Structure formats: C-alpha cells, structure tokens
Amino acid sequence: MRAAGLLFLKDARLLRRTPALLLVLVAYPLLVALLVALALQSDERKPDVGLVVLDTSGRSVQVGDRRLSIDDYVDRLSDDVNVRELSPEAARTALDDGRVAAVLTIPEGFIADLQSGVRPPALELTASRRSPIQSDAIERRLEAAVYRLNQSLATGYVEQVLQLVDLVTEGGELGIFGRSGDALGLRRSRELVLSVQAQLRRAGEAAAARRLAPLLNFIDETQSNLDLARPAANAIRSPIELHVSEAEEGREPLSAFGFAGALLVSLGLAGVLLAAAAMASEREEGALARLRRGLIASPALVAEKMAFTAAACLIVGLLLLGGVAIFTSLTVGRWGLWLVALILSGLAFGAFGVLAGALARETRTALLVALMLALPLLALGLLPDAEVAAAISEAVPFGPAFDAFQTLLVEPAIPAGDLTLTLGHLALLAAVFGGLATWAVSRRAAD
Amino acid sequence: MTTLGAPLLVARDLRRRYRDFTALDGVDLELRPGESVALLGPNGAGKTTLLSILAGVSRASEGTVEWAEGVAPRVGWVPQRPSLYPRLTTRENLRLFAALEGAPDPDAVAEDLIARADLGRFAGQAAAKLSTGTLQRLNLAIALAGEASVLLLDEPTATLSPDQRHRLWGWLDQLRAGGMALMFSTQSVDEAMRHGGRIAVLAAGRLVFAGSPADLLREHGIGDGAGAEAAELAFMRLVEPPA
Numbered sequence: 001m002r003a004a005g006l007l008f009l010k011d012a013r014l015l016r017r018t019p020a021l022l023l024v025l026v027a028y029p030l031l032v033a034l035l036v037a038l039a040l041q042s043d044e045r046k047p048d049v050g051l052v053v054l055d056t057s058g059r060s061v062q063v064g065d066r067r068l069s070i071d072d073y074v075d076r077l078s079d080d081v082n083v084r085e086l087s088p089e090a091a092r093t094a095l096d097d098g099r100v101a102a103v104l105t106i107p108e109g110f111i112a113d114l115q116s117g118v119r120p121p122a123l124e125l126t127a128s129r130r131s132p133i134q135s136d137a138i139e140r141r142l143e144a145a146v147y148r149l150n151q152s153l154a155t156g157y158v159e160q161v162l163q164l165v166d167l168v169t170e171g172g173e174l175g176i177f178g179r180s181g182d183a184l185g186l187r188r189s190r191e192l193v194l195s196v197q198a199q200l201r202r203a204g205e206a207a208a209a210r211r212l213a214p215l216l217n218f219i220d221e222t223q224s225n226l227d228l229a230r231p232a233a234n235a236i237r238s239p240i241e242l243h244v245s246e247a248e249e250g251r252e253p254l255s256a257f258g259f260a261g262a263l264l265v266s267l268g269l270a271g272v273l274l275a276a277a278a279m280a281s282e283r284e285e286g287a288l289a290r291l292r293r294g295l296i297a298s299p300a301l302v303a304e305k306m307a308f309t310a311a312a313c314l315i316v317g318l319l320l321l322g323g324v325a326i327f328t329s330l331t332v333g334r335w336g337l338w339l340v341a342l343i344l345s346g347l348a349f350g351a352f353g354v355l356a357g358a359l360a361r362e363t364r365t366a367l368l369v370a371l372m373l374a375l376p377l378l379a380l381g382l383l384p385d386a387e388v389a390a391a392i393s394e395a396v397p398f399g400p401a402f403d404a405f406q407t408l409l410v411e412p413a414i415p416a417g418d419l420t421l422t423l424g425h426l427a428l429l430a431a432v433f434g435g436l437a438t439w440a441v442s443r444r445a446a447d
Numbered sequence: 448m449t450t451l452g453a454p455l456l457v458a459r460d461l462r463r464r465y466r467d468f469t470a471l472d473g474v475d476l477e478l479r480p481g482e483s484v485a486l487l488g489p490n491g492a493g494k495t496t497l498l499s500i501l502a503g504v505s506r507a508s509e510g511t512v513e514w515a516e517g518v519a520p521r522v523g524w525v526p527q528r529p530s531l532y533p534r535l536t537t538r539e540n541l542r543l544f545a546a547l548e549g550a551p552d553p554d555a556v557a558e559d560l561i562a563r564a565d566l567g568r569f570a571g572q573a574a575a576k577l578s579t580g581t582l583q584r585l586n587l588a589i590a591l592a593g594e595a596s597v598l599l600l601d602e603p604t605a606t607l608s609p610d611q612r613h614r615l616w617g618w619l620d621q622l623r624a625g626g627m628a629l630m631f632s633t634q635s636v637d638e639a640m641r642h643g644g645r646i647a648v649l650a651a652g653r654l655v656f657a658g659s660p661a662d663l664l665r666e667h668g669i670g671d672g673a674g675a676e677a678a679e680l681a682f683m684r685l686v687e688p689p690a
Contacts, residue, residue, distance in 0.1 A: 002546075003547050006543060006546050006547055007547075010532065010535070010543055013535070013539075014532070014534050014535070017534060018534070285530075285531070285532060285533060286526060286528050286529065286530035286531070287530055287531060287532055289499075289504045289524075289526060289530055290504075290524060290526075290530040290531075290544070290589070291547070292504060293502060293503045293504055293522070293524055294503060295544075295547040295548065296547070
C-alpha cells in the first residue's frame with residue numbers, strides 16, 4: 001500500500017511536470033466533449049430525395065377550406081427532406097450515382113384520384129441500397145410526412161363531411177365535393193311534413209295525415225343518427241392524440257444524451273490512454289523490472305495505476321460537470337452519486353488501459369492499442385439500442401459508464417438505490433479488467 | 448573488509464525455457480561475501496537470464512536459489528539499461544527507490560548515495576539529461592538504495608568510455624572490499640580477468656567453466672602471464688567447440 005502511494009505521488013509529479021500532457025489531458029476532453037455534445041445535439045441533416053412528378057395535370061383538389069396541388073404537396077415534403085425535382089431518367093441516374101438517397105414518384109392522375117376518392121392515390125418510393133441505415137431513415141421520414149399529409153387531408157375530408165351533415169340537417173346552399181345546388185334539410189323537411197299533416201287534419205283527411213307519420217319518424221331517426229355523426233367523425237379524424245409538452249428545464253433528454261456521450265468519450269479516451277501510457281512507460285523506462293523485484297506486487301501496481309486514472313477522471317469529470325452546470329440549462333444534481341460514478345468509471349477505464357499498456361511492449365504501441373480498442377467500443381457504448389452493440393458495450397466499462405452518466409443527467413434527483421445496479425456493474429468490470437491487467441503485468445514482468 | 452567464507456547465495460540446477468528455446472540449462476553457482484564473479488559468454492549465452500533469475504526479476508523454470516541462513520536476501524540489481532525514471536531528478540529517483548526499499552529515512556539514504564556516487568553536481572538534474580557514465584552511476588546508486596549484500600550487474604560498462612569504466616570499477620572495488628558480493632556479466636575477457644576473482648563462462652545456456660582467471664588459462668594450456676590475447680584464446684576454446 002505504501003509502495004502504491006509512493007508511485008501514485010511519482011505519477012502525479014511526472015504529470016504535473018509535463019505541462020503539455022496536462023494541457024492535453026484537460027483540453028482534449030473539453031474539446032471532445034464540446035464536439036460530441038454538438039454532434040449529438042444538432043439536427044439530423046435532411047437527406048436528398050429525388051422527386052419525379054408524373055402528374056402534370058396542374059389540377060388541384062379542394063379539401064375542406066383549402067385547396068391542395070402538387071406544389072403544395074412538394075412544399076410539405078420539403079419540411080422533412082431536401083426535394084430535388086428530376087425527370088424519371090435523371091432521378092434513376094442520381095440514385096445510381098448516390099446524389100440522392102431515394103426517389104419519390106408522384107404518379108399520373110394523383111390529384112384526380114385524390115379528388116375522386118374512389119381509390120387512394122399511391123406514391124412510389126425507391127430507396128438507395130448503398131446505405132441501409134439512411135434508407136430506413138428516409139422511409140421513416142417519408143412515412144411520417146405521408147402520415148401527416150393524410151391526417152391533414154382526413155381533417156379536411158371530415159370537415160367537408162360535417163358540413164354535409166350540417167347541410168342535411170339545416171339545409172342551405174350546397175358547395176362541397178365539387179357539387180353545388182340547394183338542399184332542403186331535415187329540420188325544414190320536418191316542419192314541412194308537420195305543416196302538411198296539420199293542413200290534412202284540418203281538411204278532415206286524418207287518414208292521409210297519419211300516412212305521413214312514418215316519414216316524420218324517418219326524419220327524426222335520421223336527425224338522431226346525424227347528431228352522433230360529429231363526435232364519431234372527430235374520433236375517426238384523430239383516434240389517438242399525442243400531446244407533446246415542453247420539457248422542464250434540466251430534463252432535456254437530447255441534451256442529457258449529448259452530454260453523457262461527451263463525458264463518456266472524453267473521460268473514456270483520456271482515462272484509457274493515460275492508464276495505458278502510465279503502465280507502458282513503467283516498462284519502457286525499465287523501472288518495471290526493478291519494481292517487480294519485490295518492491296511492489298503486481299496487484300498493487302495495477303491498483304495504483306487504476307487509482308491514478310480514477311483521480312484524473314474525477315478531476316476532469318468534475319470540471320466538465322461544472323461547465324455543464326454553469327453554461328447549460330441541464331441540472332447537475334446528486335454530486336455524491338456523481339463522485340461515485342466518476343471514480344468507478346475512472347477505475348474501470350484505468351483497468352482497461354493498464355491491460356492495454358501491459359500487453360504492449362512500448363508506450364507508443366500501448367497508446368495505439370488502447371486507442372484502437374477504445375474508439376470502436378466507445379462508439380458501441382453510444383448505440384445502446386442495437387442489441388449486439390449493447391451486449392458488447394455492457395461487457396466493457398463504456399456501456400455501464402454511459403448508463404450511469406445518462407441516468408444522472410436525465411434524472412438529476414434520482415435516488416441512490418436506482419443506480420446501484422449500474423454502479424455495481426462498473427465496479428465488477430473494474431475488478432475483472434483489473435484482474436486481467438494484473439495477470440498481464442505479472443507475465444510481462446517475468447519475461 | 449574482504450571476507451570470503453560460506454556462500455551467501457547458492458544457485459542449483461537453474462533452468463529457464465521459453466517455449467522451445469532453452470536459455471539456461473542446469474546452471475550451479477555460488478557467491479561468497481566480498482568476492483567478484485565475472486560472467487563471461489557470447490551473446491545469447493544466458494548471462495542476462497541468469498542474472499535476472501538471481502535478482503528475482505525473472506523466474507526459473509526449474510532449480511533453486513538459496514540464501515545463507517540468517518542473511519536477508521537483499522540484492523542490488525543493475526540492469527544493462529538504466530532502470531529508473533528519466534523525468535525525475537537524480538535526487539528524486541534515489542529518494543523514491545530508497546522509500547520503495549523501505550528505508551526509514553529515504554532523504555538521508557539519497558543524500559548518502561549522492562555523495563558516494565559523486566552525483567552532487569547532478570542531484571537536481573533530470574535523469575534523462577545525464578551523460579551515459581553519470582547515468583550508469585545513478586543506476587548503480589539506485590541498486591544500493593536497499594542496503595544490498597549482493598550486487599548483480601548486467602554488462603555495467605558496455606556503453607562506458609575508458610575513463611568512465613575506470614571510475615565505475617573504482618567504486619565497485621570499494622564496495623567489494625567492504626564485503627559486498629559482486630557478480631557482473633561482460634563480453635570483455637580482459638575486464639573479466641581484471642575484475643573477476645572468479646570467472647564463470649556460459650555457452651548456449653550451460654556453465655562450461657567456473658574457476659579463477661589463472662585456472663582458465665591453466666586448464667586450456669596457456670600459462671600465467673600470457674596476456675589478454677591468450678585469455679581470449681582460452682575463452683574462445685571454451686565457447687566454440689573444435690571443428
């Protein structure tokens with residue numbers, strides 16, 4: 001323990017004595033954090049989509065109180081994708097060349113079909129096979145755009161139907177679905193029938209007046225049913241409504257995700273590289289051979305490097321969190337839990353780095369190995385929804401560290417018990433990688 | 448105080464194998480207080496492997512290293528490449544290793560070693576900035592930070608100029624005279640003859656000769672005082688089997 005403490009102080013002194021390294025250790029994570037946060041928080045770039053318009057009728061359709069043409073439809077699509085109107089041949093070439101990620105074709109008679117309502121008009125989407133991920137994204141965007149348009153059209157149609165219901169009930173001038181004229185309306189029809197019945201009774205034609213009773217019943221039944229039409233039509237127009245509320249301050253999931261990702265990348269890289277370099281330099285400078293002559297046991301040496309990395313991660317992490325608390329709207333609460341999460345992450349990153357440092361013979365090789373291992377695993381840590389990626393990322397320190405950071409940023413008031421499993425996972429990985437690193441150090445020292 | 452008596456250190460049947468390569472093949476050796484043993488052998492003969500095992504840096508595949516009863520197994524290890532922290536100063540290196548060796552007052556030990564190794568002018572200088580000879584003196588001083596009774600040196604003069612070599616041997620002779628046992632490896636037969644009270648010759652991992660310099664010359668048909676050239680001839684006869 002005393003030997004580990006002496007080496008800890010030695011490492012701290014060497015770090016302090018190397019201002020360039022110290023600057024990199026602090027500035028690099030800050031820079032990475034800034035870049036990752038910006039990248040993760042920025043809007044996705046709209047994909048380029050070729051648009052082939054085969055409906056050249058120039059017609060438009062009146063839906064409710066608005067008129068819809070092809071141009072209106074293209075305008076609406078532009079909210080979701082970058083639309084480039086092309087001829088069919090040019091669109092095919094652009095798709096083959098990769099200049100557009102998909103081609104959307106508006107077929108001939110699109111507006112006419114929309115107007116007739118006999119058959120729903122169909123759009124055709126051809127997505128590039130170059131990038132399945134981008135194709136999926138475009139499909140989702142266009143599905144969403146078509147859904148929104150459908151909803152808007154449905155609203156227009158329902159409004160027209162309700163106008164028709166009002167017209168059937170109240171009567172008046174007809175001007176919907178492209179038709180015009182006068183309608184009598186149920187209310188006026190009822191009044192008319194009642195008036196005729198009264199006249200017939202007055203004229204002693206009671207039997208004839210009774211024969212009009214079924215007509216009166218029909219009018220009443222129809223009116224009752226039409227009274228139900230309005231709520232039913234509204235329900236059809238939007239069976240389920242989604243109310244999106246503005247997130248409370250400090251609970252912006254995208255920001256939390258961005259900063260958690262930034263913390264993971266910056267601390268993960270800095271921690272792993274620092275530990276790998278610290279371990280490999282012991283070996284490269286030749287001091288490891290002297291140390292292993294009973295001056296310090298391998299587990300203590302590994303523990304010292306892990307503790308050194310954890311201390312560095314703690315300081316850099318607190319600096320970054322301080323920046324987050326001061327300069328962003330995110331709320332950083334539960335500082336005690338943050339301390340535990342940063343220390344455990346630092347220990348786990350340190351163990352991972354020491355393992356890389358012990359496996360390599362030179363510091364430069366160790367840094368390269370650590371970087372090559374850490375970068376893809378860090379990326380996997382940021383893709384927690386992919387099943388295989390999540391499984392791999394949970395087997396290395398980056399996955400649980402990201403979970404802990406994200407949870408603490410999204411839920412600043414989270415009870416300590418809710419993080420026990422994640423922090424326990426980190427501690428377990430620190431122990432496992434520490435054990436592997438100890439084995440590697442023992443082997444190297446004996447070579 | 449030169450006290451050749453009962454062995455301090457006894458190595459028996461030491462073997463070291465790396466997969467299908469045998470670096471050391473059944474070596475027996477003893478080291479007594481105040482004696483200086485020169486390990487001679489061509490490159491790859493197993494000199495460094497033997498010294499590393501005796502120093503506790505490497506483990507033997509087979510065999511034992513035993514210390515005399517009542518003697519604390521304190522070995523000073525001087526690897527061929529200085530084993531220290533280049534970005535620490537001379538004083539910081541000595542203080543750190545003295546503390547790691549468990550010295551009750553590391554500062555006092557460091558100052559004593561600085562004086563004994565004549566490193567006063569370089570005490571505040573980073574080790575990386577020291578000349579080769581000074582660095583080797585620091586390397587040796589660090590090995591002495593733990594009050595060693597046995598000093599193992601792997602080709603300590605290989606990179607030194609003649610004056611630096613002379614200075615280093617002056618200090619080593621003083622240590623030996625004080626009762627410390629030395630074992631050093633070298634590729635120079637002349638150095639082995641001059642500074643080794645006994646010579647052990649290794650070839651392909653086997654101990655092919657162990658005795659005094661005079662024995663080496665005598666056993667190979669060359670009389671005493673035949674000079675460095677004759678000694679080299681004797682050495683070559685040992686390590687190169689006749690065609």
